[in-house]
Amino acid sequence: MVARLKAFADKYTERFISRKFLAWLTATGLCAYGTVTSDNWTAITLAYIGTQALVDMAVKWKHGPSDA
Numbered sequence: 001m002v003a004r005l006k007a008f009a010d011k012y013t014e015r016f017i018s019r020k021f022l023a024w025l026t027a028t029g030l031c032a033y034g035t036v037t038s039d040n041w042t043a044i045t046l047a048y049i050g051t052q053a054l055v056d057m058a059v060k061w062k063h064g065p066s067d068a
Helices: 002-016 019-033 038-063
Strands: none
Touching: 019 038
């Protein structure tokens, strides 16, 4: 049940909102709520964007640029 829900959420999340933006939005919400400090917000956002950029670069390098 959880796997199907996660697959559904991932499918529509990727379609409508990039994961980078979703990570930034989550960190921003937690910062506004007071759960995350501004320093942690910066670290979370930069870490995710940096690692996602490396993954994207590796995929392009291995498979070439996508035509989509």
